[in-house]
Amino acid sequence: MPVGLHLMRPALEGLKSAVEGGLPGVTLQLEGSVLMVEAKDVPRVCRFLKDTPAYEMDYLANLTAIDYPPDTLEVVYHLCSMRQKHGPVALRVKLPRANPVIASVTPIWRGAEFQEREVYDLFGVIFEGHPDLRRILMWEGFKGHPMRKDYVPEDQDAPDERA
Amino acid sequence: MTEPLLDTQLLEVNLGPQHPSTHGVFRMQALLDGETIVKLKPVMGYLHRNHEQLGEGMTYIASFPFTDRLDYFCAMTNNLGLALAIEQLAGGIEVPERAQYIRVIMSELTRLVNHTAVIGFLLNDMGAFGTPLLYAFREREKILDLFEMASGSRMMCNYIRPGGVREDVPEGFLERASRIVAEYPRFLDEFEALLTQNEIIRQRAQHVGVLSKELAINASITGPMLRASGVDYDIRKVDGYGIYPRFAFRIPLGTVGDVYDRYYVRILEMRESVAILQQALKEIPPGPSISPKGLQLVKSPRTFRPPKGAEAYGRIESPKGELGFFLASDGSPQPYRYHVRAPSFINLTVLEDLCLGHKVADVIIILGSIDIVMGEVDR
Numbered sequence: 001m002p003v004g005l006h007l008m009r010p011a012l013e014g015l016k017s018a019v020e021g022g023l024p025g026v027t028l029q030l031e032g033s034v035l036m037v038e039a040k041d042v043p044r045v046c047r048f049l050k051d052t053p054a055y056e057m058d059y060l061a062n063l064t065a066i067d068y069p070p071d072t073l074e075v076v077y078h079l080c081s082m083r084q085k086h087g088p089v090a091l092r093v094k095l096p097r098a099n100p101v102i103a104s105v106t107p108i109w110r111g112a113e114f115q116e117r118e119v120y121d122l123f124g125v126i127f128e129g130h131p132d133l134r135r136i137l138m139w140e141g142f143k144g145h146p147m148r149k150d151y152v153p154e155d156q157d158a159p160d161e162r163a
Numbered sequence: 164m165t166e167p168l169l170d171t172q173l174l175e176v177n178l179g180p181q182h183p184s185t186h187g188v189f190r191m192q193a194l195l196d197g198e199t200i201v202k203l204k205p206v207m208g209y210l211h212r213n214h215e216q217l218g219e220g221m222t223y224i225a226s227f228p229f230t231d232r233l234d235y236f237c238a239m240t241n242n243l244g245l246a247l248a249i250e251q252l253a254g255g256i257e258v259p260e261r262a263q264y265i266r267v268i269m270s271e272l273t274r275l276v277n278h279t280a281v282i283g284f285l286l287n288d289m290g291a292f293g294t295p296l297l298y299a300f301r302e303r304e305k306i307l308d309l310f311e312m313a314s315g316s317r318m319m320c321n322y323i324r325p326g327g328v329r330e331d332v333p334e335g336f337l338e339r340a341s342r343i344v345a346e347y348p349r350f351l352d353e354f355e356a357l358l359t360q361n362e363i364i365r366q367r368a369q370h371v372g373v374l375s376k377e378l379a380i381n382a383s384i385t386g387p388m389l390r391a392s393g394v395d396y397d398i399r400k401v402d403g404y405g406i407y408p409r410f411a412f413r414i415p416l417g418t419v420g421d422v423y424d425r426y427y428v429r430i431l432e433m434r435e436s437v438a439i440l441q442q443a444l445k446e447i448p449p450g451p452s453i454s455p456k457g458l459q460l461v462k463s464p465r466t467f468r469p470p471k472g473a474e475a476y477g478r479i480e481s482p483k484g485e486l487g488f489f490l491a492s493d494g495s496p497q498p499y500r501y502h503v504r505a506p507s508f509i510n511l512t513v514l515e516d517l518c519l520g521h522k523v524a525d526v527i528i529i530l531g532s533i534d535i536v537m538g539e540v541d542r
Contacts, residue, residue, distance in 0.1 A: 062476065109382075
């Protein structure tokens with residue numbers, strides 16, 4: 001297996017059919033080396049990957065988002081197994097950019113707690129069920145989400161209105 | 164039990180952001196019952212400069228000097244993480260043998276620098292002001308001189324590149340490195356003689372801030388902190404990136420997962436790093452230090468346009484844990500998305516869990532044992 005790469009396509013196809021077989025009503029799309037999951041299925045798919053002994057994805061390595069204006073925003077998950085030492089597998093979820101709401105995976109992996117707060121802060125994704133969804137890097141009362149592609153940074157030389 | 168004479172109430176205390184023991188501008192809001200922590204919320208972002216947005220506004224190569232400033236103790240490993248992600252995004256860039264060895268040497272020297280410094284700071288936090296830290300810094304300085312020799316800068320090295328390293332190490336570097344590495348175990352013995360069986364350190368550190376195996380895995384903890392809790396997970400072994408599979412080294416594990424284990428795992432890791440360095444310095448072959456494809460990429464960065472939709476997640480075992488770089492391309496010379504998975508940011512997730520029920524003074528050493536650098540936490 002190439003070093004540090006995502007799982008190769010045959011392994012991912014096996015993973016896809018196992019998830020679809022184990023969870024009736026769930027369909028995944030394989031795009032390149034990424035598994036696309038529908039937003040409503042995320043908690044079920046994540047639980048399944050974590051609890052199925054063959055995969056045992058007990059470790060959420062990375063959680064972030066990508067902004068694709070004008071319509072979509074994607075949340076990206078990289079999952080690994082610490083016990084079985086495989087991964088990372090990349091999952092992606094498309095969300096409507098105007099109203100990006102998704103179930104939090106913090107109840108499944110505590111490691112998502114700060115990462116979801118960061119995505120909320122910088123991209124404005126609402127994680128439902130997160131125990132403490134507040135801004136984490138920007139200050140309280142900050143307006144906007146700076147990692148969105150249409151964010152306009154304030155003029156550095158302009159007088160600070162907060163002062 | 165008699166009724167207390169006075170009503171007591173919980174006290175809210177702010178630790179930081181300018182407290183000398185908070186390792187940079189980091190703040191903790193603590194709720195205290197007497198001296199005992201009842202609640203603790205970390206507050207961060209004081210050094211936030213949106214590193215990721217800066218990275219999306221420039222070519223892939225131009226981000227390298229900025230990665231130096233993430234975890235400013237470990238510039239070399241930060242460079243390596245980004246280089247691996249770019250190599251992966253390009254569909255594989257060949258790295259010459261000599262460059263592979265130089266990368267391993269620089270990474271392990273960085274691990275020595277980081278672990279030495281963090282133990283020095285931890286002792287500072289325990290109240291041993293100055294002395295252990297200066298012992299640590301004396302050794303660290305020797306390695307920083309090596310970095311300066313190779314890259315021109317002690318800390319902001321900006322040295323490792325996709326496809327190799329910026330330039331070959333200068334004459335005399337390998338001999339000097341061999342000498343420093345050969346002397347290192349003696350320093351570790353001296354350090355350990357002072358610390359490992361020290362009664363005060365054991366009293367302060369043992370059974371303080373215990374992190375269970377289950378929580379460590381569930382909370383995405385990585386690095387020495389994870390291994391101190393007894394989980395055998397080191398990306399140098401798991402992914403075997405670069406040429407790490409060639410070297411014989413062991414992964415030290417803790418049993419309890421307390422502050423003491425986090426201290427001792429780092430000591431043992433340094434001994435393993437010394438073993439890797441000795442092998443690498445002996446075996447390093449002559450040859451080019453960067454491959455033609457890597458050189459072309461570095462010389463004309465705007466010609467590097469990964470196909471639209473390509474993405475990569477490159478990760479390494481940095482001294483603090485899993486350092487990951489996520490890159491997504493839209494076919495332009497600049498990354499469409501550039502994300503840093505910062506180990507010390509995510510390792511802070513469990514700070515409150517570790518501190519609950521302990522005294523205020525313990526919070527400081529628990530924070531010290533996590534090993535954070537705010538440049539990386541806040542990005």
